[in-house]
Amino acid sequence: MDYHALSELLFPDVKKTPEEIEAQFPPRQLPEGAVVSRMAPSPTGFVHLGNLLQGLTSERMCHQSGGVFYLRIEDTDAKREVEGAAETLIDILRQFDVVFDEGVTETGETGAYGPYRQSRRASIYHVFAKLLVENGMAYPCFCTEEELTQMRASQEAQKANFGYYGKWAKWRDRPLEDIQRELEKGTPWVLRFRSTGSLENKIKFTDLVKGNLELTENDIDHVLLKSDGIPTYHFAHAVDDHLMRTTHVIRSDEWLSTLPFHLQLFKALGFKPPKYLHIGPLMKMDGNSKRKLSKRKDPELALTYYQAEGYPAQSVFEYMLTILNSNFEDWRRANPDAPADTFKFSYKKMNPAGSLFDAAKLRDVSKNVISKFTAKTVYEQAAQWAKQYDAQLYTLLTSDPAYATGIFDIDRGGKKPRKDIAVFSEIRDYVSYFYDELFTPADVYPQQLQPSDVRAILSAYQTVYDETDDKDTWFAKIKSICEPLGFCPDVKAYKANPDAYKGHVGDVSTVIRVAVTGRTNTPDLWAILKLYGRQRVMQRLEQAILRLEK
Numbered sequence: 001m002d003y004h005a006l007s008e009l010l011f012p013d014v015k016k017t018p019e020e021i022e023a024q025f026p027p028r029q030l031p032e033g034a035v036v037s038r039m040a041p042s043p044t045g046f047v048h049l050g051n052l053l054q055g056l057t058s059e060r061m062c063h064q065s066g067g068v069f070y071l072r073i074e075d076t077d078a079k080r081e082v083e084g085a086a087e088t089l090i091d092i093l094r095q096f097d098v099v100f101d102e103g104v105t106e107t108g109e110t111g112a113y114g115p116y117r118q119s120r121r122a123s124i125y126h127v128f129a130k131l132l133v134e135n136g137m138a139y140p141c142f143c144t145e146e147e148l149t150q151m152r153a154s155q156e157a158q159k160a161n162f163g164y165y166g167k168w169a170k171w172r173d174r175p176l177e178d179i180q181r182e183l184e185k186g187t188p189w190v191l192r193f194r195s196t197g198s199l200e201n202k203i204k205f206t207d208l209v210k211g212n213l214e215l216t217e218n219d220i221d222h223v224l225l226k227s228d229g230i231p232t233y234h235f236a237h238a239v240d241d242h243l244m245r246t247t248h249v250i251r252s253d254e255w256l257s258t259l260p261f262h263l264q265l266f267k268a269l270g271f272k273p274p275k276y277l278h279i280g281p282l283m284k285m286d287g288n289s290k291r292k293l294s295k296r297k298d299p300e301l302a303l304t305y306y307q308a309e310g311y312p313a314q315s316v317f318e319y320m321l322t323i324l325n326s327n328f329e330d331w332r333r334a335n336p337d338a339p340a341d342t343f344k345f346s347y348k349k350m351n352p353a354g355s356l357f358d359a360a361k362l363r364d365v366s367k368n369v370i371s372k373f374t375a376k377t378v379y380e381q382a383a384q385w386a387k388q389y390d391a392q393l394y395t396l397l398t399s400d401p402a403y404a405t406g407i408f409d410i411d412r413g414g415k416k417p418r419k420d421i422a423v424f425s426e427i428r429d430y431v432s433y434f435y436d437e438l439f440t441p442a443d444v445y446p447q448q449l450q451p452s453d454v455r456a457i458l459s460a461y462q463t464v465y466d467e468t469d470d471k472d473t474w475f476a477k478i479k480s481i482c483e484p485l486g487f488c489p490d491v492k493a494y495k496a497n498p499d500a501y502k503g504h505v506g507d508v509s510t511v512i513r514v515a516v517t518g519r520t521n522t523p524d525l526w527a528i529l530k531l532y533g534r535q536r537v538m539q540r541l542e543q544a545i546l547r548l549e550k
């Protein structure tokens with residue numbers, strides 16, 4: 001077979017040489033050890049936790065090593081493409097602190113290794129397709145859908161392996177004249193790889209996460225270019241990752257099965273293969289067994305879920321590190337206040353079998369993260385969330401930013417900050433009693449008290465309340481109303497002789513707390529009253545007394 005003649009026949013318009021293309025994409029000038037990696041999503045419009053896991057792994061490895069992290073859009077499958085998907089992806093990843101140095105952007109692209117949308121790289125792929133044909137490593141196949149279906153049926157009947165290989169590969173060794181005849185007829189064709197692999201042979205391979213692997217060689221003549229001239233994932237992967245000078249391919253382990261083919265391709269093209277890191281699946285417990293997170297069953301797979309729930313980006317980031325690196329939690333305990341991005345991420349600490357997603361753990365992590373925010377940060381992020389998801393809350397919070405910030409400031413800071421907010425969608429409930437519009441009274445007074453006792457406490461408190469009291473004076477005043485009403489101002493003394501009293505100072509302050517907040521458990525009551533101000537305190541007490549009279 002005259003492969004040169006065949007290559008000219010198939011690609012008459014391709015004039016550029018591989019060397020010319022190589023010269024357009026010179027090796028990057030980066031320090032020793034710098035990682036160049038990418039996210040290479042298909043623009044389907046659905047961005048999931050697995051994308052984030054992969055993106056963060058790449059991002060950490062690139063940015064911790066002084067390398068380059070870029071975005072390539074794999075839009076070779078027009079059927080699956082959703083308008084604006086790339087922009088959505090960039091936007092949502094940015095919200096989770098995954099930011100690219102290079103590649104596709106919301107307005108175009110940036111970087112010297114583009115185009116970064118595969119649909120715009122057809123002429124580049126064709127140069128290398130021609131090269132493979134010229135070297136006898138690829139050939140056209142004119143099989144129709146029916147012929148392929150028939151082949152499959154015969155393989156099934158003969159209990160042979162499925163696929164286009166060996167004796168089943170009808171067009172693998174056809175003479176040039178046959179090919180020429182089909183081309184003249186205008187029969188559609190795909191370009192196939194001429195595999196020299198055998199199922200008898202194994203290849204040894206080291207994956208950065210999966211470790212040393214022995215994989216069976218590939219014997220299939222996979223499609224490289226589809227009939228419209230657009231490459232398959234496999235071919236585009238080899239050409240792009242080589243030309244864009246990717247040092248590490250970080251991707252989901254569903255690609256592990258086609259890795260032997262990818263390595264064959266790199267070899268056939270004369271490219272040095274990158275290092276590979278295959279990430280195991282994200283799992284969750286379902287009853288007593290583990291299963292993969294599924295798009296259909298698990299709303300928490302979509303990144304939009306975390307936005308809508310109102311998880312701060314930092315919480316998700318921190319949780320991702322928890323499941324990606326087994327030593328992250330120890331590091332966090334030893335460095336409770338260090339920014340998460342100062343943690344030294346290492347692929348060596350990744351679990352080859354994948355990560356277990358645990359929603360309760362994520363909530364705990366998030367509570368911890370939010371407990372360390374300043375009140376101002378909580379205010380700003382909560383308001384930003386509410387702007388999109390809760391218009392009434394947004395109006396309330398932003399109508400008096402100092403008041404709203406004051407709410408989040410109560411019991412913040414110090415050695416043991418409160419950890420009661422996990423997501424911003426809980427803020428409405430958290431702040432509700434601070435706003436008359438949201439406050440729902442609930443007269444959940446201590447059961448042993450009679451309504452008359454409650455009333456007496458509230459009335460007495462009205463007379464001693466002074467909004468300027470400091471915390472000690474405030475508490476001393478609560479104690480001062482105890483004895484006359486039959487309550488013990490000292491809890492210990494009460495416990496020694498409970499029958500002598502109706503209750504103790506704790507019950508008295510609970511009554512006040514319930515009257516003004518509708519809750520038995522709140523942050524520091526003195527601080528709440530301070531923030532309320534005189535008018536709201538007196539009004540709440542008054543209304544509580546009125547309800548008791550009903």
Ligand code: GLU
Binds near residue numbers: 252
């Ligand atoms: N487009 C492929 C995917 O979305 C990319 C895999 C890769 O990173 O190489 O699965």
